[in-house]
Amino acid sequence: xxxEMSLSPFSMFGQVQLSAPGHACLQCNGFITTENLSKEAAxxxxxxxxxxxxxxxxxxxxxxxxxxxxxxTNWTNTIRESEYLSYNANDHSTSDxxxxxxxxKICPHYPILESGPLTID
Ligand SMILES: [Zn+2]
Numbered sequence: 001x002x003x004e005m006s007l008s009p010f011s012m013f014g015q016v017q018l019s020a021p022g023h024a025c026l027q028c029n030g031f032i033t034t035e036n037l038s039k040e041a042a043x044x045x046x047x048x049x050x051x052x053x054x055x056x057x058x059x060x061x062x063x064x065x066x067x068x069x070x071x072x073t074n075w076t077n078t079i080r081e082s083e084y085l086s087y088n089a090n091d092h093s094t095s096d097x098x099x100x101x102x103x104x105k106i107c108p109h110y111p112i113l114e115s116g117p118l119t120i121d
Contacts, residue, residue: 001057001087002050012053012089014060015097018067022112023082028104029097056089063087063094 001014019025026032067083070076082105086097 001052001060001089003053004050009090012056014056014087014089016060016063016067016083016085016087016094018064018071018080018083019107020081021107021110021115023107024084024103024105025107025109027109028107029084030099030103053089056087059089059092060087 002012004011004013015031017026017029017031019029063085067080070078071080084097084100084103085094087094
């Protein structure tokens with residue numbers, strides 16, 4: 001979630017991502033890269049250029065909870081292995097993130113064969 005303050009009006013946006021073993025992870029989605037991790041580490045503890053806003057973060061968190069509840073209850077009859085949603089807080093819309101069309105569907109970073117058994121404790 002962030003606010004782009006260089007635009008007029010300000011642009012508020014965010015994303016919700018679901019990563020399951022063997023399917024696109026945050027690296028496959030292009031969300032986490034070596035470059036942006038280095039930038040974040042260099043600026044750790046510094047004031048962010050993209051302030052956080054409570055209410056859109058609540059929308060994103062609630063969307064993530066909805067996905068999790070669907071995975072547990074299967075109330076939509078949809079098998080969810082990966083999600084990458086884009087949230088536009090200016091018009092209050094959620095849609096598939098543009099990167100979803102370009103990412104790897106099978107994750108090379110965390111192969112399914114290296115995951116453990118599915119358990120709920
Ligand atoms: Zn991956």
